[in-house]
Amino acid sequence: MTEPVRILVPNPGAMTLEGTNTWILPGAGGTPAIVIDPGPSDFGHLNRVRAACPDGISEIWITHGHADHVGGAMRLAEWTGSPIRAYDPAISMTDPLRDGERGQVGGNAVICVTLPGHTRDSIGFIVFLDDGPVLFCGDTILGRGTTQISWPDGNLAQYLATLDKMERLVQLFRVRRLMPGHGPVIMEPTATIRAYREHRLQRLDQIRAAYQKGHTSVAALVDAVYGDLVGPTQKAAELTVRAQLEYLELT
Structure with a gap:
């Protein structure tokens, strides 16, 4: 497989950073590609995704x-005749993705791994590229x-259990890069x-300390721990x- 292709959704913001990352796993020898997270229902973006898959999408x-990852999936599926697969059966058009499921993309092995915490349906993909495994x-x-x-x-x-699981997977398979849904590629996965993990544990200490000082409402805790925030x-x-x-x- 050639290097995965990132197509950035034009939805920059405080929560999306530069925008949502749509990833394309190219096929090999004229075979169809796989698209990871087609993004929201943005006509121009979905057209760019389709154009980047000249041999089709399997x-x-x-x-x-979340809508910024899946909102455009149905439109892309209708355009290309490609099924949607997700861990959540309500999103999948065919068999849902399963933890430990193995397959092939462009001649390279893939392993699906559940990563709950951010959401209960979060799942990732270890793809064994020619220069080493990466984890989407x-x-x-x-x-x-x-x-x-x-x-x-x-x-x-x-989420904390997922971080432990990710570290084990990174070490077991010698994952070289993390390919996130927002922001640049991560070149130091374990670190x-x-x-x-350390950040989450520090936040828990801060929440516990603020709560003990009498900041017991959610709003008071946000002000005490996170400072003045607005909007999203x-x-x-x-x-x-x-x-x-x-x-x-x-609670």
Whole structure:
């Protein structure tokens, strides 16, 4: 397989960074490609995705069900006749993706791995490229900054367990790069995963300390721990605080 192709959705913002990453896994010898996360229902973007797959699309894979990743999947499926596959049966048009499922893309092996935490349906794909394995991880880890735990669909206990699972997979398969749903490619997988875990544990300590000082409402905890936020970043912090309170059994 040639190098995966990234096509950036034109939806930059506080939560999407430069935009959502649509990834294309090219086929080999004129075989169809696989598209990971076609993005929202943006006509121009979906046309660029289709144009980047001159030999067609065999399947459309979804890392999780947020609209900026899956919103355009049905339109792309209708244009190309390609089935949508996701871990969530409500999104899949055919057999849902399964943890440990193995397959081939462009002559290279692929393993599906569930990554719950950001959302309960998050799933990733280890693709064994010629220069070493890479892991497409959706929003579980971002190319820059940290991800939101989307309570109540997201769960912090699951997320911390997923970080442990990702580190084991990276070491087991010698994964060289993480291919995120937003932001640049991550060239130091193990160090990044460990930094994410440490960040989450520090946040839990901060939430616990603020709660003990009397900041018991979600709004008060956001102000005490995250500072002054507005718009989507404030909403994201509120949902993550709710997930932290649930994890600490303070609700």
